[in-house]
Amino acid sequence: MSLTAEQKYELITKNLQETLNGQIIKDVLAKGEPVKIYWGTAPTGRPHCGYFVPMTKLAHFLQAGCEVIVLLADLHAFLDNMKAPLELVEFRVRYYEKMVKAILKSIGVPIERLKFTVGKSHQLTEQYTLDIFRLSNVVSQNDAKRAGADVVKQVSNPLLSGLIYPLMQALDEEHLGVDAQFGGVDQRKIFVLAEENLPSIGYKKRAHLMNPMVPGLAQGGKMSASDPNSKIDLIEDPATVKKKISKAFASPGVVEGNGLISFVEFVVLPISEIKDGKPTFHIDRPEQWGGPVTYTSIEQLKADYSSEKLSPPDLKIGVADAINKLLDPIRAEFINNAEFQELERAAYPPEVKQVKEKKVKNKGTKFPGNKPAATEEPAAVAEVEQKLESTTISN
Numbered sequence: 001m002s003l004t005a006e007q008k009y010e011l012i013t014k015n016l017q018e019t020l021n022g023q024i025i026k027d028v029l030a031k032g033e034p035v036k037i038y039w040g041t042a043p044t045g046r047p048h049c050g051y052f053v054p055m056t057k058l059a060h061f062l063q064a065g066c067e068v069i070v071l072l073a074d075l076h077a078f079l080d081n082m083k084a085p086l087e088l089v090e091f092r093v094r095y096y097e098k099m100v101k102a103i104l105k106s107i108g109v110p111i112e113r114l115k116f117t118v119g120k121s122h123q124l125t126e127q128y129t130l131d132i133f134r135l136s137n138v139v140s141q142n143d144a145k146r147a148g149a150d151v152v153k154q155v156s157n158p159l160l161s162g163l164i165y166p167l168m169q170a171l172d173e174e175h176l177g178v179d180a181q182f183g184g185v186d187q188r189k190i191f192v193l194a195e196e197n198l199p200s201i202g203y204k205k206r207a208h209l210m211n212p213m214v215p216g217l218a219q220g221g222k223m224s225a226s227d228p229n230s231k232i233d234l235i236e237d238p239a240t241v242k243k244k245i246s247k248a249f250a251s252p253g254v255v256e257g258n259g260l261i262s263f264v265e266f267v268v269l270p271i272s273e274i275k276d277g278k279p280t281f282h283i284d285r286p287e288q289w290g291g292p293v294t295y296t297s298i299e300q301l302k303a304d305y306s307s308e309k310l311s312p313p314d315l316k317i318g319v320a321d322a323i324n325k326l327l328d329p330i331r332a333e334f335i336n337n338a339e340f341q342e343l344e345r346a347a348y349p350p351e352v353k354q355v356k357e358k359k360v361k362n363k364g365t366k367f368p369g370n371k372p373a374a375t376e377e378p379a380a381v382a383e384v385e386q387k388l389e390s391t392t393i394s395n
């Protein structure tokens with residue numbers, strides 16, 4: 001199936017909340033060239049179900065013949081208040097890469113044409129360093145601070161790293177040689193900073209594509225890796241998925257801010273369309289409430305929900321089943337792959353409990369029955385690090 005330039009543009013911008021400088025993309029398409037787009041993700045907390053949203057867009061970009069790059073932004077994960085310490089970030093990079101691939105496989109997207117790159121691989125060059133300095137001479141402290149406000153963790157004593165973060169995200173566009181950057185609308189201020197300032201240091205302005213933020217499952221707000229109740233892990237077991245969804249916030253008849261409906265709109269329907277060519281959302285509703293029902297458009301679902309023809313518990317049945325179906329292959333891959341599991345432990349080592357040690361009076365080594373000084377327990381990190389040293393992660 002070959003698409004016209006217009007059809008490609010439509011697919012590229014489908015389901016987005018906002019596009020800035022779409023003309024840049026149209027111009028590339030008009031020349032018959034593939035559009036080069038990147039999506040960056042900072043490997044901080046464990047990736048969760050919210051990641052399905054950008055993944056559906058990567059699928060669209062690939063369908064539209066784009067060259068797609070996934071940037072695993074390791075240094076950004078470090079610069080954002082050290083959400084990922086340097087000794088863990090490499091494991092997280094590998095864990096994220098595996099997860100992104102597993103999600104795309106679960107959606108049925110061929111990943112051969114997807115390129116993965118790690119921030120460090122271009123961000124430590126001489127030219128990049130010089131570019132940070134050049135950009136720091138045209139961007140004010142205030143503008144850099146404001147640009148990062150929705151992305152960088154806001155703390156009472158903000159660090160300098162939070163100002164460098166947006167500058168580097170802007171520079172990545174140039175150093176990855178793309179036509180467009182894609183991200184959530186939470187990235188908007190950084191995108192604008194890039195558009196306004198790259199030209200001042202002699203670089204092209206890029207197009208920016210933004211997907212909406214899907215509200216979390218708790219009480220609105222975005223899905224966040226740091227709030228366990230607002231999100232569902234990609235390797236969560238089926239029973240926990242059901243439990244979390246049953247607890248999700250959903251007022252009868254209220255569509256606005258309903259995380260479950262948004263999930264259907266931005267994940268379930270688009271994915272079924274990518275997979276089977278037509279959007280479907282099936283609810284195995286008990287007979288007494290009207291029996292099974294299948295929706296093929298979000299408007300239809302929203303109308304039924306607003307008029308309370310569809311109740312929150314029934315919506316929840318459908319969403320829990322849909323999520324479990326999406327997670328099945330990801331869970332299976334994880335469970336059947338010891339390397340993957342080891343990587344998870346290395347990337348997210350269980351917190352070492354601070355056990356208060358009983359003070360033992362030092363009576364000297366000569367004291368009868370005393371043992372030689374105990375060797376220190378290796379730290380959890382060092383231990384897994386060692387185990388992993390010889391393991392390579394295959395695609």
Ligand SMILES: N[C@@H](Cc1ccc(O)cc1)C(=O)O
Pocket residue numbers: 039040041042071073076151168169170172173187
């Ligand atoms: N800011 C993105 C990560 C990112 C980092 C660097 C980039 O060039 C692009 C994106 C996030 O919030 O996850």
